[in-house]
Each structure stands twice: as C-alpha cells, then as structure tokens.
Amino acid sequence: MANILIARNVTKTFGGLVAVNDFTLDVAENSISSVIGPNGAGKTTFFNCVTGFYKVDEGEILFGGGLIHNLRTDVVTRKGISRTYQNIRLFANMSAIENILVGQHPRLKTFWAAAVWKSKGFVEEEAAAVEEARRLLKFVGLQGLGDQLARNLPYGAQRRLEIARALASQPKLLLLDEPTAGMNPNETGEMTRFIQHLRDELGVTILLIEHDMRVVMGISEQVTVLDYGSKIAEGKPKQIQSNPRVIEAYLGRGAASGLKAVKAGKH
Amino acid sequence: MKTIQWRTTLRYGLLGGVAALYFSAIGMVELFAGRNLVGTTINMGHILLYGGVVAAGFLAARSEAHARLPQRLVIGLVAGLVAAVPTIALVLLDSVWDMEAIFVSMNNPLIRLLTLGRGLPGLGMFLAVCGALGLAGGGYNSMPGEHKAAGARALALVLIVAIFSDLVTQVMSNLFGRGSLSLFFAGKALKPAVAIVLFVLMGAVFYFRAVRKARTPLDPEKVKVDKRTRLQRQVVQFVVVGIILLVAPQVLGSFLSQVLFEVGRFVLLGLGLNIVVGYAGLLDLGYVAFFAVGAYTMGLLTTATGLNMGGGVMNFWLALPVAVLISVLFGILLGFPVLSLRGDYLAIVTLGFGEIVRILALSDWLKPIMGGAQGVLFIPTPHIFGVTFDTPQKMYYLVVLGALLAAFVSIRLRDSRLGRQWMAMREDEDVAEAMGINLVQTKLLAFAIGAGFSGLGGAIFAARLGNVFPHSFNLLISLNALSLIIVGGMGSIPGVIVGAVALVGLPELLREFQEYRLLIYGILLIVMMLNRPEGFLPAEVFKRELHAEEGELAGTGD
Ligand SMILES: Nc1ncnc2c1ncn2[C@@H]1O[C@H](COP(=O)(O)OP(=O)(O)O)[C@@H](O)[C@H]1O
Ligand SMILES: [Mg+2]
Numbered sequence: 001m002a003n004i005l006i007a008r009n010v011t012k013t014f015g016g017l018v019a020v021n022d023f024t025l026d027v028a029e030n031s032i033s034s035v036i037g038p039n040g041a042g043k044t045t046f047f048n049c050v051t052g053f054y055k056v057d058e059g060e061i062l063f064g065g066g067l068i069h070n071l072r073t074d075v076v077t078r079k080g081i082s083r084t085y086q087n088i089r090l091f092a093n094m095s096a097i098e099n100i101l102v103g104q105h106p107r108l109k110t111f112w113a114a115a116v117w118k119s120k121g122f123v124e125e126e127a128a129a130v131e132e133a134r135r136l137l138k139f140v141g142l143q144g145l146g147d148q149l150a151r152n153l154p155y156g157a158q159r160r161l162e163i164a165r166a167l168a169s170q171p172k173l174l175l176l177d178e179p180t181a182g183m184n185p186n187e188t189g190e191m192t193r194f195i196q197h198l199r200d201e202l203g204v205t206i207l208l209i210e211h212d213m214r215v216v217m218g219i220s221e222q223v224t225v226l227d228y229g230s231k232i233a234e235g236k237p238k239q240i241q242s243n244p245r246v247i248e249a250y251l252g253r254g255a256a257s258g259l260k261a262v263k264a265g266k267h
Numbered sequence: 268m269k270t271i272q273w274r275t276t277l278r279y280g281l282l283g284g285v286a287a288l289y290f291s292a293i294g295m296v297e298l299f300a301g302r303n304l305v306g307t308t309i310n311m312g313h314i315l316l317y318g319g320v321v322a323a324g325f326l327a328a329r330s331e332a333h334a335r336l337p338q339r340l341v342i343g344l345v346a347g348l349v350a351a352v353p354t355i356a357l358v359l360l361d362s363v364w365d366m367e368a369i370f371v372s373m374n375n376p377l378i379r380l381l382t383l384g385r386g387l388p389g390l391g392m393f394l395a396v397c398g399a400l401g402l403a404g405g406g407y408n409s410m411p412g413e414h415k416a417a418g419a420r421a422l423a424l425v426l427i428v429a430i431f432s433d434l435v436t437q438v439m440s441n442l443f444g445r446g447s448l449s450l451f452f453a454g455k456a457l458k459p460a461v462a463i464v465l466f467v468l469m470g471a472v473f474y475f476r477a478v479r480k481a482r483t484p485l486d487p488e489k490v491k492v493d494k495r496t497r498l499q500r501q502v503v504q505f506v507v508v509g510i511i512l513l514v515a516p517q518v519l520g521s522f523l524s525q526v527l528f529e530v531g532r533f534v535l536l537g538l539g540l541n542i543v544v545g546y547a548g549l550l551d552l553g554y555v556a557f558f559a560v561g562a563y564t565m566g567l568l569t570t571a572t573g574l575n576m577g578g579g580v581m582n583f584w585l586a587l588p589v590a591v592l593i594s595v596l597f598g599i600l601l602g603f604p605v606l607s608l609r610g611d612y613l614a615i616v617t618l619g620f621g622e623i624v625r626i627l628a629l630s631d632w633l634k635p636i637m638g639g640a641q642g643v644l645f646i647p648t649p650h651i652f653g654v655t656f657d658t659p660q661k662m663y664y665l666v667v668l669g670a671l672l673a674a675f676v677s678i679r680l681r682d683s684r685l686g687r688q689w690m691a692m693r694e695d696e697d698v699a700e701a702m703g704i705n706l707v708q709t710k711l712l713a714f715a716i717g718a719g720f721s722g723l724g725g726a727i728f729a730a731r732l733g734n735v736f737p738h739s740f741n742l743l744i745s746l747n748a749l750s751l752i753i754v755g756g757m758g759s760i761p762g763v764i765v766g767a768v769a770l771v772g773l774p775e776l777l778r779e780f781q782e783y784r785l786l787i788y789g790i791l792l793i794v795m796m797l798n799r800p801e802g803f804l805p806a807e808v809f810k811r812e813l814h815a816e817e818g819e820l821a822g823t824g825d
Binding site: 085092093098112126169 | 675676679680683684685686687688690691694695697698699700702704705706712810
C-alpha cells in the first residue's frame with residue numbers, strides 16, 4: 001500500500017524546547033493510524049507542522065508524493081488534508097450548517113462577486129453546497145440541529161460537527177486531535193465506532209492523536225508512540241501494548257490511565 | 268417574614284441622587300430646563316433631574332422580591348428621599364460658599380430651579396417632590412404586568428412626541444397646514460390636555476393589545492405561514508418602505524430632509540464599516556480615510572480648479588464611479604500593511620492611517636492639489652435629464668439610492684461564500700485558514716468593499732456640500748460609524764439603519780443640546796454594553812436547514 005503521508009526527520013523547537021525531535025512517520029493510504037504519547041509529548045505540534053500552521057525547523061513532509069512543509073495552511077488544506085482540534089474550535093457564532101459550509105470552501109469555485117447578481121452558476125453551486133451540508137449533518141447524526149449556533153450545541157454534538165466540517169472539504173487525509181477528549185467511556189466507545197465507520201464508508205485516511213492508549217488500540221492498524229518529542233516505538237497495537245519503553249513512558253510520568261490501559265490490554 | 272434590605276434601598280437612592288447632582292452640576296439640567304415638554308409644567312430639565320429619582324424608587328422596590336405593596340411604597344419613598352439628599356447638600360453648600368467658582372454651572376437660575384423658586388425653604392418642597400416620585404416609582408413597580416408595560420409605553424410615547432416635537436410639528440404642518448399645530452402644541456411643548464389625552468388613549472391601546480395577546484396563546488398552525496403568503500408579505504413590506512422613502516422628503520420639508528441626508532450618509536458609512544468590523548471582525552478606526560478619499564476625488568475631478576487642468580475633468584456621474592474605484596484602491600493599499608495585525612494592534616494602526624490622510628490633505632506639500640486647509644471649493648451640483656440636485660430633498664434621493672445599493676450588495680455578499688469567509692475569519696482566523704480560506708484575499712476584499720461604500724458616501728457628501736474641507740474628516744466620523752454599528756447590532760443591516768437614526772438623526776433634531784452629545788453617546792454606549800451587548804437589532808441566524816424542509820421537520824417537532 002502506498003503511503004499518503006510521509007514525515008522524514010521532522011524537528012520543531014520552541015526556543016530551547018524541542019517539541020518534536022527527528023520524527024519520522026509513514027501513514028498508509030486508507031488506514032487508521034494513531035500517534036499516542038503522554039501530554040506534552042509533541043503530538044499536536046506535529047499536527048500543526050503537517051497542516052502548515054508551524055514551519056518545521058528540520059526535515060520534510062510529503063503528502064501524496066509532494067512536499068508540503070513549506071506551504072501555507074490554506075494551500076495544504078486545498079491539497080486534501082483537514083483536521084479537528086483538541087479543544088474544539090468551531091465558528092461559535094455561526095450556525096452548525098454554516099460551519100459545514102465554510103468547510104466546503106475549497107470546493108466552491110464561482111467568482112465571489114457573482115453572488116451580487118446571483119449568476120446561474122452561483123445559485124446552483126450554493127444550492128448544491130447547502131444540500132451537501134445537510135447530508136453531512138445527517139451523516140454525523142446532527143439532523144435538526146443545523147440552524148443552531150455552534151456554541152449552543154452540546155459538547156458531543158460539537159465534536160461531531162467539527163468532524164463534519166473537516167469532512168466537508170472532502171479530504172484525502174483527516175487529522176483528528178484527541179477526538180474523545182472530555183468524553184465518558186460510553187461516548188468514547190461511540191466515537192471510536194464512528195471513526196471506524198468514517199473510514200469504511202468514505203475511504204478517507206485517518207491519522208489520530210490520543211494520549212489515552214485504550215481509545216486507539218481497538219481501531220488503529222498502526223500505532224506510533226511519541227515521548228518528549230521523539231519516537232520511542234512503532235507497530236501494531238498488540239506490539240505497542242507490551243513494549244517496555246512505552247510502559248515506562250506512561251508509568252514514568254505517573255499517568256494512571258496508561259497503567260490501566262496496559263493492564264486492560266493484557267488480560 | 269423577611270426583613271427589608273435597607274442598604275439596597277439606600278444604595279439605589281444615592282445612585283439616583285448622584286445622577287441628579289451630576290446633571291445639575293455640569294449644567295445640563297439648567298440648559299435642558301429651557302425646553303418645555305408639556306405646557307410649562309414639565310420640561311426636559313425635570314426629566315434629567317427627577318428621572319434618576321423615579322428609577323431609584325422603582326429599582327429599590329423591585330429588589331425586594333417578596334415585599335407587599337405597602338412595604339414597596341415605603342421603600343420607594345425612602346429611596347426617593349435619599350435621592351434628594353446629594354442635591355440638597357449641594358444647594359446648602361452653595362448658600363454658605365458660592366460654589367459657582369468651582370462649578371461654573373452652579374448659578375442662580377439652577378439654584379432657583381432646584382429650590383422650586385422659593386429660596387432655601389423650597390428645598391423642603393424639593394425633598395417632598397423627590398419622596399413622592401420615589402413613592403410613585405415604588406408603586407409603579409407593584410402594578411400588574413400588563414398595566415406596567417402599557418403605562419411605561421404610553422409615557423415613553425408622550426415623552427418622545429414632546430421631545431421630538433420639531434419632527435412631529437413639521438410633519439403635521441406639511442400634511443394639515445400650520446393651523447393644525449396650535450391645537451396640539453404650545454410652542455415646542457405639548458399642551459397639557461393633549462398630553463393627558465394621548466397618554467390615556469395610548470395606554471388603553473397598549474393595555475388592550477397586551478391583554479388580547481395574552482389571551483390568545485400562540486397557535487403553531489397559525490404562526491406557520493406558507494411560502495406564498497410570506498412572499499406576498501415581503502412584497503407588501505417592500506412597497507410600503509419604498510413609498511415611505513419616496514415621499515419622506517416631501518412630507519418632512521427641507522430641514523428634516525437635511526437630517527435624513529445625514530442619516531443616509533452614515534447608513535452608507537455604517538454599511539461599509541459593517542463589512543469590515545461586523546462581518547470580517549477587523550477593527551478599523553481609520554475608516555474616515557476612505558470617506559475623505561471619495562470626497563476629495565469628487566472635488567478634484569469636477570471643479571474647475573481641481574487638478575489644475577482648467578475646467579472640470581468630469582461631471583458628477585462620471586466622477587462618482589471613479590471616486591468609488593479610487594477609494595477601493597486605497598482600501599487595498601492601506602489593507603496590505605495591516606494584513607498580519609490583529610485586534611488592538613490593527614485598531615491603533617488604522618487609527619493612525621485615518622489621521623495621516625487628514626493631515627496629508629491639510630499639508631502644505633499637497634496644497635497645490637488638495638488646497639490645504641481651504642479645501643476644494645465650488646463643486647458643481649449634480650444634474651441629469653434636466654433635473655438639478657440643488658435642494659436637500661433631491662440630494663436625499665441620491666444618498667438613499669447609494670444606501671440601498673450598499674445594503675443590497677451587503678445582503679448578497681453576506682449570504683454567499685465570501686460572507687461566510689469573512690465571518691469564519693472573524694470567529695477564528697487560524698481555523699478559517701485551516702479551512703482553506705485565503706486570509707490575504709479575504710481581508711483585502713473586506714477592506715476594499717468597505718472602502719468603496721465609504722468612498723461613495725464621501726463623493727455624494729462632497730457634491731451635497733459643494734466643497735471639501737480636511738476638518739470634515741476627523742476621527743469622530745470613524746467613531747460615530749463604529750458606535751452606530753455597536754448600538755445597532757454588529758453585522759446586522761437593519762441595526763446599521765437603527766443605529767444611524769438613533770446616533771445621527773435624533774441628535775440632529777435636538778441641536779440645542781449639541782454640547783452634551785458626546786456625553787449622551789457615552790452613557791448610551793455604556794448602558795448598551797451592560798444590558799444589551801448584542802445591540803438593538805442583533806444579526807439573525809440565517810435558517811438554512813429548516814428553510815426548505817419546513818413542512819417535514821416542523822411536523823416531527825424538532
Ligand atoms: N506555540 C508554542 N510555543 C511554545 N511552546 C509550545 C507551543 N506549542 C507547544 N509547545 C510546547 O511543546 C510541547 C508539546 O506540546 P503539544 O504538541 O501540545 O503536546 P501534546 O502531545 O500534548 O499535544 C509542550 O511542552 C508545549 O508546552
Ligand atoms: Mg495535544
């Protein structure tokens with residue numbers, strides 16, 4: 001299988017702090033891959049490097065065979081990468097459906113001024129976009145909530161809406177930053193099933209960030225473990241669970257969830 | 268039984284009292300007292316002096332949720348009496364030391380006003396009046412809901428008619444002849460009998476409307492209207508608004524048309540700034556720059572002296588699009604350097620730009636072209652098809668056309684991809700960029716289109732005045748435009764119109780009180796920010812999901 005995303009020796013520093021250190025990662029097309037690691041390991045920073053929000057200090061990032069680490073964020077998005085955020089970042093004062101419509105932006109092509117005289121092309125494209133937004137709303141299970149302001153939606157619905165917004169650009173690669181953060185075990189289970197469903201239904205490659213190991217074990221084909229910015233392990237979920245360096249990384253930080261996850265994996 | 272919180276009563280009383288004291292000491296009460304509202308008994312000074320007292324009684328009584336009527340009355344009375352204290356103290360102090368040396372406004376007319384013309388013993392009467400008004404405020408608070416609302420509305424209506432009697436009398440004399448005025452008005456004031464009849468009449472109307480509305484609960488079947496009825500209603504609304512806009516200058520006469528022109532000019536400015544600030548979230552404090560560019564372009568292109576070309580290069584109609592275009596160019600030009608700035612930094616830098624443009628226009632360096640402090644004179648009045656736009660009434664139509672165009676473009680863009688780009692950028696710039704939005708293009712388009720509207724306003728303004736002076740383009744214009752957007756409601760087009768009427772139109776009608784315009788502005792803005800930060804007419808959420816599927820989804824009940 002071809003690799004859709006390749007990161008080679010990526011390093012990103014903030015002042016003296018090396019947030020991502022000589023990190024190499026291959027993401028196979030159509031897979032669900034995960035990057036895990038304790039809080040502050042550099043996972044989000046890596047995402048920000050991929051999307052062009054941060055400029056990498058060293059190394060290179062390839063997407064679909066082309067270099068992307070020097071491109072602006074909006075250009076990277078247009079190439080087919082979209083993302084969600086660890087702490088939900090919706091357009092709070094816009095309705096749910098408008099959030100999705102913004103997500104469709106890269107696919108809309110009519111000249112902006114055509115909206116003034118409502119050219120045929122504009123009207124058609126707009127109607128199709130609204131139709132598509134409604135469909136996505138339904139797909140993530142939010143039908144009927146489309147006209148609510150994003151900030152008035154319940155937490156779980158906001159997470160789903162953020163995913164719908166990210167899907168709206170029809171990306172080839174979807175980056176999910178801790179999609180189950182702040183959820184109870186029930187909601188977490190539901191979200192993981194939903195992520196699996198996403199890939200199976202839409203064929204989109206998914207790269208997932210988590211600090212809680214349990215979430216990713218069931219659904220990932222490949223897991224990469226990051227600690228203090230460096231890769232300490234990589235492989236199938238089974239191999240990761242028994243890797244002593246990984247256990248140490250989680251236990252060393254006193255992360256109770258890591259310990260529980262390891263135990264849960266062993267029985 | 269609960270004990271009464273006298274501290275709260277005291278606090279409200281003192282607040283009301285300090286308000287009365289403040290308005291007295293800065294001279295507002297005395298100035299406003301010159302303007303009678305109802306006969307010669309009630310004037311605008313009274314409103315300032317006693318408004319806070321009534322409010323103190325009302326609020327103090329309201330804060331005691333469980334008190335019974337007699338208790339509320341006592342609370343109101345106490346609050347009213349307390350409210351009298353600061354002013355009484357000031358007058359007493361003045362009788363010992365002449366306070367006029369400190370507060371220039373503490374002169375004899377004011378003292379006479381505060382003592383009700385009876386010397387120091389009159390203070391007792393002042394105290395009694397305050398007590399009675401506090402009592403009234405407290406009693407009013409205990410009235411049942413419908414009575415309360417109807418009373419407040421009717422009173423507000425009478426006061427509005429009396430305060431803006433200029434407007435009312437002008438309309439009446441144009442419609443029914445001057446003779447009809449003396450029936451209702453004595454000078455600028457309402458006749459007492461008329462005021463009472465109006466109050467009772469309107470009170471009854473408001474009351475019965477409220478009662479009827481309460482009795483017929485909302486019937487969802489009736490509220491839901493089908494598409495055709497809605498369309499018909501819209502058409503009717505359009506026609507009505509169109510007719511009003513068309514006949515307004517005829518009915519209102521020359522002076523009020525001038526006021527309307529001012530309102531229209533600020534609607535244009537407001538609509539442009541609304542794109543920049545309301546939609547795109549770019550706080551631009553130098554917005555007047557583009558207004559100046561539009562005005563100067565019009566001036567230079569159409570006058571004989573302009574550009575030293577000997578004879579106007581263009582007529583108004585040719586110069587108008589050119590002025591808009593040049594303003595748009597300036598919008599882009601000034602947009603470039605601030606592309607990477609956000610929030611307060613953007614505000615400060617644009618503030619500087621606004622001043623730079625004004626100072627450049629004033630400068631010796633550009634004097635040969637721009638005319639320095641003298642500006643550009645003798646801008647010809649526009650004319651077309653034998654019609655010369657030489658009266659305020661005719662210029663009004665021009666500015667209304669401009670505003671309609673701007674509103675139309677605003678609405679169309681707001682509901683399009685570009686509008687969503689702007690709003691996404693306003694909500695979260697980083698995320699907007701991550702959605703594939705090109706921030707440079709999106710920002711420049713906001714600056715450019717906003718500048719275009721402003722330039723259009725400037726060009727019409729120049730042709731209306733017949734000359735352009737640099738001092739017409741001070742910071743206050745930018746602040747005015749910004750305030751009217753905030754008061755009206757950020758990102759709301761009806762809000763811009765309401766804001767322009769409230770902040771530009773109404774003050775024009777109260778020219779006597781120009782001095783205090785900024786004070787009233789400030790108070791209004793603070794009250795707005797505290798009580799209604801979203802503005803008078805906040806932008807509505809455009810319904811997209813349920814719009815088309817109304818039938819199905821309304822039925823399922825979610
Ligand atoms: N913009 C920034 N400036 C300075 N330090 C940063 C910045 N972003 C992240 N960091 C630091 O980089 C490290 C990695 O952070 P992050 O990537 O957010 O970790 P996580 O793996 O929890 O997502 C942390 O120590 C964080 O404090
Ligand atoms: Mg993170």
